[in-house]
Amino acid sequence: MTKAGLSIIDEVESAIRMGSPEKGLETARRVTELFLCSAGNFDDEQIALFDDVLARLIGTIELRAIADMGARVALAEISAQLAPIAQAPPSVIRRLANNDEIRIAGPVLQESARLDDGELVKIASSKGEPHLLAVAGRWWLKEIVTDALLARRYPSVSRRLAANPGARVSGGGFAIIVGQAESDPELAVSVGVRVDLPSELRRQLLRSATDAVRTRLLSRAPPHLFEEIQSAIAAVTIGVEREMSGVRDFEGAKRAIANLKATGQLDEATLFGFAGQRRYEETVAALAALSGSTIEVIRPLMQSLREDGLLVPCKAAQLSWETTVAVLESRFATGAMKPADIATAQGHYARMTAENAKRTLRFWQVRAL
Numbered sequence: 001m002t003k004a005g006l007s008i009i010d011e012v013e014s015a016i017r018m019g020s021p022e023k024g025l026e027t028a029r030r031v032t033e034l035f036l037c038s039a040g041n042f043d044d045e046q047i048a049l050f051d052d053v054l055a056r057l058i059g060t061i062e063l064r065a066i067a068d069m070g071a072r073v074a075l076a077e078i079s080a081q082l083a084p085i086a087q088a089p090p091s092v093i094r095r096l097a098n099n100d101e102i103r104i105a106g107p108v109l110q111e112s113a114r115l116d117d118g119e120l121v122k123i124a125s126s127k128g129e130p131h132l133l134a135v136a137g138r139w140w141l142k143e144i145v146t147d148a149l150l151a152r153r154y155p156s157v158s159r160r161l162a163a164n165p166g167a168r169v170s171g172g173g174f175a176i177i178v179g180q181a182e183s184d185p186e187l188a189v190s191v192g193v194r195v196d197l198p199s200e201l202r203r204q205l206l207r208s209a210t211d212a213v214r215t216r217l218l219s220r221a222p223p224h225l226f227e228e229i230q231s232a233i234a235a236v237t238i239g240v241e242r243e244m245s246g247v248r249d250f251e252g253a254k255r256a257i258a259n260l261k262a263t264g265q266l267d268e269a270t271l272f273g274f275a276g277q278r279r280y281e282e283t284v285a286a287l288a289a290l291s292g293s294t295i296e297v298i299r300p301l302m303q304s305l306r307e308d309g310l311l312v313p314c315k316a317a318q319l320s321w322e323t324t325v326a327v328l329e330s331r332f333a334t335g336a337m338k339p340a341d342i343a344t345a346q347g348h349y350a351r352m353t354a355e356n357a358k359r360t361l362r363f364w365q366v367r368a369l
Contacts, residue, residue, distance in 0.1 A: 025074050028057040032078050039087050051089030054078075058095055076103040083107040090114045097123060102130040109134035117144055124148035129156060136160040141167040150176045155184060162190035169194075174201050182208045185216075192217045195225060199303065202229070207236045231306050250295050253281035257289050266290065268323055275326035283330045290317040297364050302331050307345040312364075314349070315357035321346060 035042075035050050042050070058078070061071050079096045082088040093114040099105045108115065109123065109131060120135055125148055132149050135141075136157050141149075141164070149157050150173045158177045161167045169177070174191070178201050181188035191197060192205055192213075206214060206229075214233050221229045260266040266289060274282040280302075288298045291313035301309040307328055314324040328345065329337055337345075 025061060025071060028054065028061060028074065028078065031057065032081055035089070036081060036085070039085050042087065047087055047089060051091050054089055054092045055095060058092060062099070072101055072104065075099065075101075076107070079104050079107040083111040086113050088112060088114050094119060098127075100127075102134065105131055106134045110137045111139075117142055120145045121148040124152065129154050132157045133160055136164065136167065138164075139166045143168050143170040143173065146170070146173050153180075155180055155187065159184070159187050159190060162187055162194065165194075169196065171198055171201075174198060178205050181205055185210070185213050188213045189216050189220055192229070193220045193222065193225060195222070199228070199232075203232050203236060206232050227306070228304070231304065250281050250285060250299075253285040254295065256282065257285040260286075261289055268317070268319055271317075271319070272323045272326055275323065275330040278330050278332075280330060283327060287313055287317065287327060290319075291361060292316065292358070293361050293365055297361065307337075307341065308348055311345060311349050311352060312357045312360050315352045315354055316361045318354050321349060324349060 031050065031054055035054070058075065061075055075096070079099075082093060082096070088108075093108050093112050097105050097108045097112070097115055097119065105127075120138075120141075121144060124132055124135055124145060129152075132152060132154060133156060135145070136149055137160055141161075146161055146167050146169050149161060150169075153176070158180050161169065161173075162177055174197055177187065177191050178197075181191055188205060188209055192202060192209075197205075206217075209217070217229055218226065218233070257266060260270060266286065268290070271283065271286040271290060274286055284295055284298050284302055287293075288295050291298075293313055293316070298313055301313065304310070310328060310331070311324065314327055319327070325337070325342060325345075328342075
């Protein structure tokens with residue numbers, strides 16, 4: 001610690017002993033400035049010393065801040081100065097974050113890296129809406145924190161989280177947001193265009209959305225989501241209520257299909273059996289093997305509500321139409337395709353050549369690498 005630093009520490013002790021509010025405010029500002037000047041050069045022991053003296057000063061200022069606007073302004077300034085500092089004194093940051101005055105707590109709640117997930121969850125569970133809004137604006141949030149925020153059911157917090165690309169949201173958290181979005185068009189649009197929103201929840205959202213919200217979703221959708229949202233809108237518009245099969249672990253299916261192939265037992269009849277029983281993983285793995293493709297290429301085709309993409313590997317494998325229909329319907333855990341959709345798909349399939357299908361599949365496979 002420099003001589004100037006030691007002098008400041010002595011001044012802190014004097015200010016606390018004297019109990020002078022003005023002296024305490026002035027000293028807190030000077031200690032903060034001293035820390036900011038060389039924050040990146042302090043070791044853990046020096047940071048701990050600053051942590052101790054600043055925490056003691058802030059404790060005295062907080063008592064005055066209840067009735068003194070100047071003291072509240074000073075604390076808010078200190079909060080804003082320390083918030084972006086990675087090595088900021090940790091107990092001081094926690095003390096500021098828990099202040100009931102949002103102008104004081106807000107800067108560190110929104111930005112300080114010194115607040116761990118446990119502290120953020122505690123604040124999310126106990127503080128009011130302004131504090132939760134500040135936490136929801138952090139550039140990166142884990143699911144444990146967003147779950148705690150969403151559990152409070154503040155619509156404003158849900159809107160901020162939905163619009164925050166750095167906020168990771170669990171399936172349960174998304175379910176809360178989608179439920180709120182039924183009566184909140186802005187929230188519906190914000191959450192509807194999130195790439196991590198589970199497909200089944202996106203369809204649930206679209207079922208209750210107005211035409212105006214659906215139109216806005218399409219206008220806001222990123223390119224890689226446009227077709228999925230468009231297909232989902234078409235599906236809910238015509239009343240398709242089939243349940244899409246979930247994506248699960250394919251490792252076991254890959255091994256099983258590899259064994260069947262090695263022993264000469266993998267053929268169209270085997271695939272037809274898997275598809276007819278809606279054994280999703282085995283159907284994907286078998287179709288990949290028979291078409292000369294990979295699970296990474298086939299899986300997104302199976303998850304799409306559109307049939308035309310999945311027709312390509314089926315034609316490349318030269319499957320019969322009966323087996324192709326079974327594969328198309330195996331995308332869903334329950335229900336069946338409408339006769340009109342089957343007829344349309346059959347027309348596309350008849351016009352497609354195996355050579356073109358194999359060429360398209362090779363192109364998709366290169367892109368998936």
